[in-house]
Amino acid sequence: MAENDDSQLSTLGYRTAGSGRRAEIGAARRARSRNTLLTAAFTCFGQETGQASRIEDICKCAGVARGTFYNHFDDLEQLKYQLQEELTGEFDRAVHLMLAALDSPAEQTAVAIRYYLHAAEKNPAWGWAMIHSSAPGHTFGETVWHNSLVTIRRGLDQGVFSISTAEIGRDILMGAVAAAMVSITQGCTPADYPEQIARHILLAFGMSAAEAQQICTRPLPALPAIAHEKIVIASMPALGEIGGPEPPGGGR
Template sequence: MAEAKTTGGDPRRARTRAKIIAAAFNLFGAKEGVLVRIEDIAALAGVTRMTFYNHFASMAALREAVCFELTHDFLTSVTQTLATLDDPSERISTAVRMYLGRAVSDAAWARSILNLSSDGLPFGAETFREAEQTMREGIAAGVFQDVESALGRDLVLGTTLAAIATILRGQTGPEHAERVAAAILRGLGVEPEIARRTAFAPLQSSNLT
C-alpha cells in the first residue's frame, strides 16, 4: 500500500495535511462515507486536488493515514490492557469487547472504521498485524484449534466489523459484545463453556473506555 508523504518538518505543510485528514474523517464518518471521493475531501479541506496529491499518493494512502489516526491511540490502550492477560482467548475476547464498546459510545468513529475498512485492511494495518500476532500466539499455545493464523485473524476482524455495523443499525440485543466475543472464540476452537465464561468475565473498569 502506498504510504502518505511526510511533512518534512514544515509546520504549514503539517497543518495542511492535518486539514485533509480531518476532512476525510468527517466524510468517512457519514453514513454515505463509503462513497467519498478525493474531490469531496479536497473541497471540504479547502485545498486543490494537486495539493491533496502533494500530501498523499493515493486515496489508499489517505485511508491508511486516517485509519492510523483513528485507531493508534485506542489500539495502544487495548494493547496495554492485553499485555496484562496471559490467555490468548482472554486477549481476543477483551479486545473485541473494547472495540465494540467504543463503537457503542462513538458512532462517528465506528462509521469511519466501517467505511475505511470496506476498501482496505480491516481496522488498518496496525490492528491487522496485532490481530494476526495474537492468533499465532494462541495457535502456538494450543488455545486455538484447527485454524490458521490468517483465517483466525479474518474471523476476528470480520466478525467484529459486522458487529459494529449491527451496532450502527441499532439492532443489538442484550450483552451483544459478550455474545459476539463468545461466538468468535467458539469459531477459533475454544470449548463452548470456556468461550462463554471467558467472554462474559467482568472487564476491569479501566478497560471499558
Template sequence: MAKINPIRRAEIGREKRARTRADLVAAANSLFARQAVESVTVDDVVKEAAVAKGTFYVHFDGLEGLTAAVAEELVQSFDEMLQSDRLSLDDPALRIAFGCSAFIDKALNDPRWASLVARMATVDAKGGELLRGRIFQDLQQFSNNLPDGGPSAHLNLEIVVGIMLQLMRALGERRLSPLDRDGAISAILRAIGLNAREAKSVLTRLPTSGPRQRKFQRPGAGSGGA
C-alpha cells in the first residue's frame, strides 16, 4: 500500500475545507439573491450547497458568521474594483467622498448588498477592517491638511464608519432615494471638519464618468457634456 506524505495529506485537508467553505458562501449568496436574508435557514444553505448540516458548523458558528462572510467577499471585490480610481485622486477629502459615494451608489442599485454590508458590523469581519484601514489612511492625510488639525483621524474614522453603516441599513430597507445621495456625502464631509462651501466644492469635483459610470447621477446633473 502506497504511503501518503503527511504534509501533502494536510494540504489536501486544507484545500477540501477551503472548497467546502467557499461552497457554503456561494450557496448563501445564491439564496440571498432569491429571497430575503432573514428568511434563509441553515437547512436552506446546506441543501443548496449539498453538504451535511454538521459540515456547516465546522466552518461557521451560525448564520450571522456566514452572512458576514458573504458580505466580506462582496465588499472586498467591490473595494478592489475601486482602488485604482481611488488612488488616482490626490485630495484626501475627495478620496473619502469618492469612496462614500461609490458605496452609496452601489447600495442604491442593490439594496440587498447594502443590507449585507451593514451586517458586517455585528461580527468580527475582515472586510470591515479592510475598509476601516482604507478610510483611516485618507483621514490621517485629511487631518494633516486642516489648518487647525480638526478632529483626530481616530474620531473621524468612527464618525464616517458610523454614518455609512446607518446609511447602508437605511438603503437596504429602501428608506432613502437617489435624492439623498449628495446630502449624505456632504453631511459626512462636514462632520469630519469641512464647512458647507468646502463640502460643496468636493461634491462638484467627484468623478462621474469613466469605465464604471454610476447609474445614479447627482440631482440636476445632465446626461450630456458641458
C-alpha cells in the first residue's frame, strides 16, 4: 500500500512539474507574440505617415493573424498605450536618475525637455512613434504626463515659476514639446533647437530671459546606461549617447 502511495505521489509530482513547465513555455510564447506586435507597431508608427496605421497594418507587419492581436490588446488604443510605456518607461527612468542630482525644478524641466528632444533627433523613428502613439490627455504616456505635473507644481511652490496653475504649465510644456518633436523628426531644425524650445518654455513659465538662457545652455550630462534588455523595441535610441561634456550651441 505504501509503495502504491509513493508511486502515486511520484506520478503526481511529475504531472505537477510537467504542468508548470508547460505554463512557462506558454507564457514565454505569449510574451514573444506580444513583443512581436509591439515591435511591428513601432515600425508602423515610427514613420512620418504612421499616424494612419491600423490594426490590419500592424498584424501584416508582424506576420500574424488579426485574432492574435486581440489575444493581447482590446483595441488599437490599448496597444498605443502599451507602446508608449515601452518607449518611455526605461528612458524616463534614466532621465529621472539624472534629474535627482539637480535641485532646481527649472533646471529639471529644461534638462528633461532637452533629453527627449535630442532623443527624437538621434532616432527619428522613436520620435514619430512617440508622436503617433500618444493619446489625448496623456501625451508621451501616463508616467511622463504625471511626472511633468509634479515638477512644475514644485516649481510653483518654490516660487521659481509664475503661472496660474501647474496644469496650465503642463499643457504648455507638453504641447510645445510635442510640436517641436514633429519639427525635429522632419529634419528642419537647427542643432540647438531643443535648447531653444526649453528656453522659451521657461520664459512662458515666468522666468527672466537671462535665467532661462543660462539654464538651457548648461552642459547636458550624458544619460546613464540602462537595462536595454527590458526594452521590447530594438530600435530605441542609444541613450548613453544623449548629452555629454560639451554644451550644445546657445539658444538664439
